[in-house]
Amino acid sequence: MLESVLIANRGEIALRIVRACRELGVRSIAVYSEADRGAPHVLAADEAYGIGPAPSGESYLRTDRLLEVAARSGARAVHPGYGFLSERAVFARAVRDAGLVFIGPKPDTIAAMGDKVRARRLMQEAGTPVIPGSPGPVRNPDEARRQAREIGFPVLLKAAAGGGGKGMRVVEGPEGLERALAAAGREAEAAFGDPAVYLERYLDAPRHIEVQVLGDGHGNLVHLGERECSIQRRHQKLVEESPSPVATPELRTRMGEAAARAARAVGYVGAGTVEFLYLDGDFHFLEMNTRLQVEHPVTELVTGIDLVEWQLRVAAGEPLSFTQEDVRLSGHAVECRITSEDPFQGFLPATGRVEVLEVPVGAGVRWDGGIRAGFDIGRHYDPLLGKLVTWGLDRASAVRRMARALDELTIVGVPTSVPFHQRVMRHAAFRRGDLSIRFIEDHPELTAGDVDADTLAVVAAAAALLADGERGRQPARGRRAAVPPVFSAWRRAGAKWAVLP
């Protein structure tokens, strides 16, 4: 096994990797920006080193500083997590050139899959179906218009270097194209340092289904079932599950084999994900992510395979200890991405201090979080606070368990996506498994900020009592009130009250 791992990331994924290291007896080395000095991943790691100011461009994206820390700490390997430098071939190469193990695929594999245009071509050659689109990046509005006419509106603009929804725009008709092209290009430049954008046909309400693959350095590669991640907003996933409600054993085998073929075509080593769009029985290659995915826990819960542990084992040169035939899916897992975004204000990102954090426990519940009480959620990083994951014998019980766990999750101090997830878990269409990537738009009641009368009453009463307490009616210091304090206005009225809308 590797002696030590530098974790070039932050938040919940850094903590997830620290935990895997701890279990395997590997020394974990964390890095932090000035904003993350007291972050949970820093507190949990065996060692931690500052790498610069809060903006990620001056810290988590600084290859030079990361390698400096690696040298200073005597790290043997670097785990990039997801996001940040995880899919930058130049970073993987720099890590290897420094004599360290990069925990991920070969730099050439990252480069091939990172260039979405090249990846599409490779997949076609490997016999994996792809979505119709422009053969290469579009350089100017005229070319974009020409290509879009050929493909047919609506079209999707995508960053050639992209992923994770950044630099993506849906364009309904020719009039919005130029503007969207400029915005997508700017976003792509900011996120990936490359403004190149290409076009794809925009499929109407498909499902997003992806396949986890895992390969070792000895020519073994397995697929580990699928995940459905159709519930998204702005191309960012909010709810994921495994298996997909539409996957039959036959479809699972077909998709799994297509994914494995795609991965073998690029000599894949480590954990990776092949993403597909699924519509009416057909699936099309979307992209391959050459890293650990945010939603990897649902696969871990249904396969029993610890993906981060296997990333470390494969990086240390171990062969997989199981074959495709050994992989068995058991039960159903659901994940909710808990973000600091207000679902009732168009998922606006919010900042604030986590005042209270209470995490659900009980049978079949897992929390992969990156926050603690007292921690400030700033504007510099991704709004993901943590992932709540549940397992059940079947989909219905996993979903019911998630609904229960969400009710127990308490994050005070910053608006979160929790109330949205609560509604999704109780939504009839979701319970039927009737999903598409348009789920949120199709069901506006999920993001309507209405408050029911009972809740209004309880919340209003609590605020009134607190406000009343602040007016100096607390009992004298050192003496407990014999009777619990009752709100004064109500006390005058016989301590009875009602809320009139």
Place this chain on the structure above:
Amino acid sequence: MQVKVDGRTARLVGTGDEARVLEGGCGRSLILSVGDRPHRLYGVRVGEAAWEIHHRGRSYQVEVADERSWRVRQAQGDRAAAAAGLEPLRAPMPGLVLRVDVEKGQEVAAGQGLLIVEAMKMENELRARAAGRVRRVHVAAGASVRRGDLLVEFEQDAGNDGVREGRDHSPDDSASRPER
């Protein structure tokens, strides 16, 4: 006693169920009994009369006022409602202004893009709530803004004068929620 929860008004009166604090003062946690049912809530004071109350996974912005100060604010609210469509645009989140698409004196249509703010690596286009004329733009591209910062002020469009006068808006509708 008047309480406004996420812009919706509730009025507490002296009849009905009993509300009691079963347990309080332990951090920000509060156990409240309403009728026979206990509820666990959390409260954080965020302003003079403003509270953030957390209940079953959701945070509510709550304003508390006694009857007299409530009436004063309601009167002010009526005036604000009269100009609901002309409310200034404030930053809905902290971020970086990438681009400003309007200038002083420019007439804008409802839904027209005004400026783009980048937050958490996403571009967010802020749009006009209603038609009007730009009175003043308070930020330029490159500016860092905090939540609630004033971005753009509007005035009545000449051709539109008087249309939005009157008291047909309830004060509750004036809660400012810039659309994106």
